Amino acid sequence: MPELPEVETIARFLRQGIADQPGILGRKVAGAQVLWARTVAEPDVSSFQERLPGQTIQHIDRRGKFLLLRLSQETLLIHLRMSGDLIVEPLNQALAPHHRVTLEFEDGWRLAFNDARKFGRMWLVADPQSVLGNLGPEPFDRSLEGVGFYNRVSSFRRQLKPLLMDQHFLAGLGNIYTDEALHLARLHPLTISSSLTLQQSNLLLDCIRQVLQDGIDRHGTSIDWVYRGGDYQRYLRVYQRTGEPCLVCGAPVERLVVGQRGTHYCPSCQVLSALTS
C-alpha cells in the first residue's frame, strides 16, 4: 500500500487521528518494544530503546515515501516498504502477530509498526538528511515546472517505467501510480526518457500530479489484506486490470514485466513507436 498518497494519508491520520485512533502529536514516549530487530536500521536496538523515552512527538512530515516523526531531540524516520502499516491502539490491547516495533506513550496509547513481510525500516537519527540522502524532488515541487522536469527526464536514456520508480529521480511514485500516470499520459512504459518532447514531459508531470492528488483525495489505494480505508482502487485505470477493457478505448489491458515489476498498460492508447524505444 505505501506509495506517496498512502504515506501522506497515514501522516495526516497520525496528526489528526481517524475513527477510533487518536492522533499522536504531543504524546511523550515512555518506552519502545522491538519485536523484530532488523526493523530498526539505526541505531542499534539498545540505543534505540534508551534514547526514545522522554521524547515528545512535535511534528509529523512526509518526504517521498518516508514518514518523519520529529521528536524533541531527534527524528524517527519510517519507511513502510511493501507491507508496513502504523496503528494507534490502547496499550492494554494484545500485540497483533505482525507488530515489529511499538512506541509506548505515557498516556495509555501506543504506536505500532505492523509489517508482515518485514521489509519496513526505521531510523532514529539527529539529522534526517543522513537517511534521505539524495532523494529526488517531490512531484509537486514547483522547480519541476517549465523546463525543470523536461531537463531531468531528458538527461537520462532510460525506460520511463523504471526511471519514474527510481526514488533518486523522483520521490514518491511506486508501481501503482507509475502505471496509472503513464496511461493517463498515453505513454508506453518502455518509452526512452530522452526521447520525450517538452510538451510530452510536461504532460507526464501533470498526469503524475493528477494521479497522486486523486490518490490522496481518495485516501490511498487499498488492495488485499493491507487496508487503510482508502478507495482509490475503485478508480484504477490499468493497474491489476490485465485483460479488462481500457476505460478509454476498450482494448484489453496488457501486462508485461519491466524491471521485475508487473506493468499494466493499454496497447492501443500507449503505443511504443520505433523512434522512442
Place this chain on the structure above:
DNA sequence: CACGAGACCTGTTCGC
C-alpha cells in the same frame, strides 16, 4: 550508464 538477477520476507491466489 543502464539493465537484469538475486536478496530480504510472509501471505494469498492461481493452476494442475
Place this chain on the structure above:
DNA sequence: TGCGAACAGGTCTCGT
C-alpha cells in the same frame, strides 16, 4: 482437496 508456483504496494547490491 492438496501442493508448488507465481505474485504482491519497495529497495539494495552485484554482475554484465
